Amino acid sequence: MAKLSDSIENLFARFGPHVEQVPAGGWAPIGEADKLVKTHCCFCGQQCGIQLKVKDNRVVGFEPWEEFPFNQGKLCPKGVKRYMQNAHPDRLLSPLERVDGAGFRDLAWEPALARIAAEMKRIQGANGNDAFAVLTGASLTNEKAYLMGKFARVALRTANIDYNGRLCMVSAGAASKKVFGIDRAANPWSDIPKAEVLLIAGANIAECAPITTDYVWRARENGARIIVLDPRMTPIARTVDLFIPVKPGGDIGVFNGMLHVMIKRGWIDRAFIAAHTTGWEAVEKAVEKYTPEYGAKIAGVPASLIVKAAELWGPAKTSFLLHARGIEHHSKGVDNCLAALNLVVGSGRIGREGCGYAMITGQGNGQGAREQGQKCDQLPGARDIENPEHRRYIADVWKVPEESIPHKGLSAIPLVEAIHAGRIKGLLLLCFNPLVSLPDQNFVREALEKLEFFAVIDFFLSETAQHADIVLPGSLMEEDEGTTTNVEGRVIHHKKAVDPPAGTREEWKIICDLAARLGQGDKFAYASTKEIFDELRVASKGGISDYYGITWERIDEQMGIFWPCPSLDHPGTPRLYEGAKFGHADGKAHPQPVEWRPAAEEADAEYPIILTTGRTVAHYLSGTQTRRIGALVGQTPEPWCEMHPRLAGKLGVADGDFVRVESRRGWLTVPARVLTTIRPDTVFVPYHWPFDRAANRATIRAIDPVSNIPEFKICAVRVTKAPRPDDALAHLPPQAGGLS
Ligand SMILES: Nc1nc2c(c(=O)[nH]1)N[C@H]1C(S)=C(S)[C@@H](COP(=O)(O)OP(=O)(O)OC[C@H]3O[C@@H](n4cnc5c(=O)[nH]c(N)nc54)[C@H](O)[C@@H]3O)O[C@H]1N2
Ligand SMILES: Nc1nc2c(c(=O)[nH]1)N[C@H]1C(S)=C(S)[C@@H](COP(=O)(O)OP(=O)(O)OC[C@H]3O[C@@H](n4cnc5c(=O)[nH]c(N)nc54)[C@H](O)[C@@H]3O)O[C@H]1N2
Ligand code: SF4
Ligand SMILES: [Mo]
Numbered sequence: 001m002a003k004l005s006d007s008i009e010n011l012f013a014r015f016g017p018h019v020e021q022v023p024a025g026g027w028a029p030i031g032e033a034d035k036l037v038k039t040h041c042c043f044c045g046q047q048c049g050i051q052l053k054v055k056d057n058r059v060v061g062f063e064p065w066e067e068f069p070f071n072q073g074k075l076c077p078k079g080v081k082r083y084m085q086n087a088h089p090d091r092l093l094s095p096l097e098r099v100d101g102a103g104f105r106d107l108a109w110e111p112a113l114a115r116i117a118a119e120m121k122r123i124q125g126a127n128g129n130d131a132f133a134v135l136t137g138a139s140l141t142n143e144k145a146y147l148m149g150k151f152a153r154v155a156l157r158t159a160n161i162d163y164n165g166r167l168c169m170v171s172a173g174a175a176s177k178k179v180f181g182i183d184r185a186a187n188p189w190s191d192i193p194k195a196e197v198l199l200i201a202g203a204n205i206a207e208c209a210p211i212t213t214d215y216v217w218r219a220r221e222n223g224a225r226i227i228v229l230d231p232r233m234t235p236i237a238r239t240v241d242l243f244i245p246v247k248p249g250g251d252i253g254v255f256n257g258m259l260h261v262m263i264k265r266g267w268i269d270r271a272f273i274a275a276h277t278t279g280w281e282a283v284e285k286a287v288e289k290y291t292p293e294y295g296a297k298i299a300g301v302p303a304s305l306i307v308k309a310a311e312l313w314g315p316a317k318t319s320f321l322l323h324a325r326g327i328e329h330h331s332k333g334v335d336n337c338l339a340a341l342n343l344v345v346g347s348g349r350i351g352r353e354g355c356g357y358a359m360i361t362g363q364g365n366g367q368g369a370r371e372q373g374q375k376c377d378q379l380p381g382a383r384d385i386e387n388p389e390h391r392r393y394i395a396d397v398w399k400v401p402e403e404s405i406p407h408k409g410l411s412a413i414p415l416v417e418a419i420h421a422g423r424i425k426g427l428l429l430l431c432f433n434p435l436v437s438l439p440d441q442n443f444v445r446e447a448l449e450k451l452e453f454f455a456v457i458d459f460f461l462s463e464t465a466q467h468a469d470i471v472l473p474g475s476l477m478e479e480d481e482g483t484t485t486n487v488e489g490r491v492i493h494h495k496k497a498v499d500p501p502a503g504t505r506e507e508w509k510i511i512c513d514l515a516a517r518l519g520q521g522d523k524f525a526y527a528s529t530k531e532i533f534d535e536l537r538v539a540s541k542g543g544i545s546d547y548y549g550i551t552w553e554r555i556d557e558q559m560g561i562f563w564p565c566p567s568l569d570h571p572g573t574p575r576l577y578e579g580a581k582f583g584h585a586d587g588k589a590h591p592q593p594v595e596w597r598p599a600a601e602e603a604d605a606e607y608p609i610i611l612t613t614g615r616t617v618a619h620y621l622s623g624t625q626t627r628r629i630g631a632l633v634g635q636t637p638e639p640w641c642e643m644h645p646r647l648a649g650k651l652g653v654a655d656g657d658f659v660r661v662e663s664r665r666g667w668l669t670v671p672a673r674v675l676t677t678i679r680p681d682t683v684f685v686p687y688h689w690p691f692d693r694a695a696n697r698a699t700i701r702a703i704d705p706v707s708n709i710p711e712f713k714i715c716a717v718r719v720t721k722a723p724r725p726d727d728a729l730a731h732l733p734p735q736a737g738g739l740s
Helices: 008-015 079-085 109-127 142-156 170-180 189-194 210-221 235-239 251-264 270-276 280-287 292-299 303-313 333-347 388-398 412-420 441-450 507-517 529-540 552-558 630-635 645-651
Strands: 019-021 027-029 035-040 049-055 058-064 096-098 104-106 132-136 161-163 197-201 225-229 242-244 319-323 355-359 426-430 453-458 470-473 482-485 490-494 609-614 641-643 658-662 667-674 682-686 715-722
Touching: 035 490, 049 079, 058 079, 079 630, 109 132, 109 426, 109 453, 109 470, 109 507, 132 142, 132 412, 142 161, 142 388, 142 482, 142 507, 142 529, 161 412, 170 333, 170 355, 189 210, 189 319, 189 355, 197 210, 197 303, 197 333, 210 225, 210 235, 225 235, 225 303, 242 303, 251 280, 251 292, 251 303, 251 333, 280 333, 292 303, 319 333, 333 355, 388 529, 412 441, 482 529, 490 552, 641 645, 641 658, 645 667, 645 715
Parallel strands: 132 161, 132 426, 197 225, 197 319, 225 242, 319 355, 426 453, 453 470, 609 682, 641 667
Antiparallel strands: 019 027, 035 049, 049 058, 096 104, 096 470, 482 490, 609 715, 641 682, 658 667, 658 715
16 A cells, blocks of 8 residues: 555556545555446535445445536535545444443444343333433434334334434424425525525535535526625625625524515515415514614624615515524524515515525435434424324324324433433434534533433444443445435435445344334334335325335436425426415415524623634534544644634734633633634634534533524633643544555
């Protein structure tokens, strides 16, 4: 194997033109690939088409897949490196068992599964079924998400299952359901370039939804005017017509202020409101007091920017609203979204070409995984777990009595609080790394340490898995077959490219095995994930997210199919609400009045600065995956604290100095990046790192009362200059690319 520092000429001379950087470090010859597999990226909700290069049952590289319509061959820095996980030296290759005081030891599959099943029975026998909980994730395929919901309700019979989408999509989903009756982006992305004006609120699309940037630029080339709301001048904000540097938590001031101006200037579609909505009068009444000046006070920006935004948005003939976690990660996250949706409803610009909106779904299967029944309040098909008719339908599909299906359980944060309080004593967790991603880390760690039994399924030893009693080695996306649903609502097919490495197992097999050990094997007797998908199709039939007409074959023929697709001859539904027919029983939109309220913790004399958190392009979520990929670690090795020069001056901090960012709950030490692209009252830290670099040591455990999303985007901190930690970078994994 050659070193990374070898010159390209040397490498070519030794190996010929086909060399690949390998996870173990350095370079190796790959020769011609055995096959190219047309599939999708495993990371974000864009779910880009990609061709994986396979050699000797290993993923060794990629080629673009230019025919796939969503991304047309384009990929971001994460997508082009995802292939380096399959043979990564950190892959878990055996079940592990915790040995008190001595770390982990390898364990065979049989005793590992037997112990998990025995602990489930013991804890449930002693404390009731709900004392054993399940936490899952939205990187799981639709098949696995469906399986986990069924496993919790049918095999474990616990009410307490929830998923990491609770940290992500639930505010957008709740608002969308309230107003339009359906939780899905209203339009396909092909509508974005057709809009005359775009409003992008709380979305750093250049870094977090990179392919969407291309759609926005196409709109701009067609003459669209673009408005961005963000406390930071993100890369996309630097190229737009109007950037509003809103104070964290101040968006309702802007949205209600814009609507106030639109009403005054006669830019409301009265005919649409009369024919297709209920409750609009209350919305108008609520925004009466939101003059641009009043809105500006809340938003911390000049009133003229709100007027300008209304002047761009109000009179346009076509428009598209895009929003993401910047307005959703708040204890008023649902209200923020409702206020944004009022701008769409008031203008009547929805359900037509170039007219609509989308929440930018975050995780790979952020859309599908929130429909298949792994939320604490939901059954498959986005059905309601408290609706007797919905329960009966699913009970029939599952062949269980309706009364045996548990009712609504706890959502993620209350679930962790119940662990902390000792009410939940056992936990099975997969596809979730709460020890990095949940707010108020010290509390989360305490909770995990109180569990009587904790099992984790992951392909890497995540920070959370380090607290488990048993860890099972799971499979990557490319090692199993299944579907996901992308940001647009397009159901797509992930093909199996390679077998899971020796020692690991496909996760659906692990779950079905556990179900059998709990005495429910007959309900989990699947021979393949295709059989699970076929059951999911039936379970979703007649529900809001109806997949009945979608088959893997149809997906392959049509490059994805948009739900709802109720029958095999139905073409799918790229654009919802055509003809202004909305998802509520009365067919109308139900806009809601919104009043601004402060965050759970505003800045004050003691903690005078607002901390907001989010992402950077090279890393993904809790970083378990991307902090192991050398090129991405090289691109962004550590987190930082972004601050304005005026604030830095006050604090006596220079660019590159280390700072301690401290809240009432915890602190972290990171280098300062002093730049003019952030509001002077706010600092920003990306959250992908663990331990003493974890933004979530400082964040607050406050949640939205409706969606239960945590308030990741606001808490109060003080920032002080700190000595460079002796162990700076010590917590990063070794560079997988091997810079030796
Ligand atoms: N590179 C990368 N891409 C990703 C991910 C990743 O981890 N890395 N994760 C995926 C997932 S799961 C998600 S959820 C998405 C998230 O995608 P985004 O929501 O776009 O990303 P964030 O960085 O969480 O937040 C977006 C912006 O919100 C701003 N913001 C903070 N507070 C406020 C506020 O009060 N109002 C407004 N208007 N803006 C505010 C921040 O400055 C930030 O620029 O990205 C997906 N794509
Ligand atoms: N401060 C702050 N915190 C945040 C956010 C923020 O903006 N600021 N954003 C929040 C958001 S939007 C999100 S989505 C969450 C995400 O937070 P998490 O869900 O905790 O993040 P992931 O990194 O996806 O963790 C998933 C774990 O699952 C594993 N995994 C991935 N795919 C699979 C699979 O198919 N099977 C199994 N078994 N394991 C798998 C990964 O290796 C990883 O260890 O973080 C939230 N936390
Ligand atoms: S934009 Fe998202 S799906 Fe596309 S390559 Fe990047 S991480 Fe993967
Ligand atoms: Mo997310």
